[in-house]
Amino acid sequence: MTKTTSTYNLKNPSILYEGATQFELGSFNGKEITYDFPKILTYLDVKGKLLFGKNFKIYEDDQELLLKLASYFIQDHEYCKKLDIDTNKGILLSGPVGCGKTTLMRLLPHLVPHKKSYTLIPCRNIVFGFNGIGFKMIEDYSDHHTYCFDDLGVEHIGRHYGKDCNVMGEILISRYEVFKQKNILTHITTNLNAEELQEKYGERVRSRMRESFNLVSFTSNSADKRK
Ligand SMILES: Nc1ncnc2c1ncn2[C@@H]1O[C@H](COP(=O)(O)OP(=O)(O)OP(=O)(O)O)[C@@H](O)[C@H]1O
Ligand SMILES: [Mg+2]
Numbered sequence: 001m002t003k004t005t006s007t008y009n010l011k012n013p014s015i016l017y018e019g020a021t022q023f024e025l026g027s028f029n030g031k032e033i034t035y036d037f038p039k040i041l042t043y044l045d046v047k048g049k050l051l052f053g054k055n056f057k058i059y060e061d062d063q064e065l066l067l068k069l070a071s072y073f074i075q076d077h078e079y080c081k082k083l084d085i086d087t088n089k090g091i092l093l094s095g096p097v098g099c100g101k102t103t104l105m106r107l108l109p110h111l112v113p114h115k116k117s118y119t120l121i122p123c124r125n126i127v128f129g130f131n132g133i134g135f136k137m138i139e140d141y142s143d144h145h146t147y148c149f150d151d152l153g154v155e156h157i158g159r160h161y162g163k164d165c166n167v168m169g170e171i172l173i174s175r176y177e178v179f180k181q182k183n184i185l186t187h188i189t190t191n192l193n194a195e196e197l198q199e200k201y202g203e204r205v206r207s208r209m210r211e212s213f214n215l216v217s218f219t220s221n222s223a224d225k226r227k
Pocket of ligand 1: 104
């Protein structure tokens, strides 16, 4: 991973600096920023290359999805409304293996360096943690921090001292409570569709997810970028 000095203009957070290069993502009237989507794409292309290597590029097929996600991250409430995205809910990013879900959830927070980002953690790691620590692990995720649970659905059932637990199911129910009480968000990436999620976590979890997430999907024929 390449390291650069990233920073932003405190008076106008739509001006970002990567090393000595300046990127102006929009205009600022002293109160709010009007972002410019082509400029956002240019920046994401550059930042993606810096973070993930020279092979990173913006695929034409992904541009519509990127527009949606970028609008959400910059909190363009009006445009999100048009896209049927609720800026007060989290993102459930679904799509086939290798289409770039984790990459995007790592990249997009860089658009808004002035905002507090989230911790991205693979669901598998959470379950490994549960197997060692037990139920306290589930409690720990009811805190007021924002998380992106990466690759929901691939993790195994947790097992602590012979007791089985659907760890992510329990955590998602706790996260729903935090969402309802404090409007603290959770994001997710997954390969599963809504039916598969219901099968794995049950109707209670699915119903709560419906209320607290925006479903944003890559198309099912999105290319595996690992190939
Ligand atoms: N826009 C892109 N340009 C070039 N390479 C990319 C791009 N997006 C992702 N990749 C590469 O493709 C591979 C898969 O990306 P990533 O892990 O983000 O996919 P994923 O959808 O999270 O996959 P999985 O479903 O297996 O978790 C990685 O090696 C990543 O660096
Ligand atoms: Mg992934």
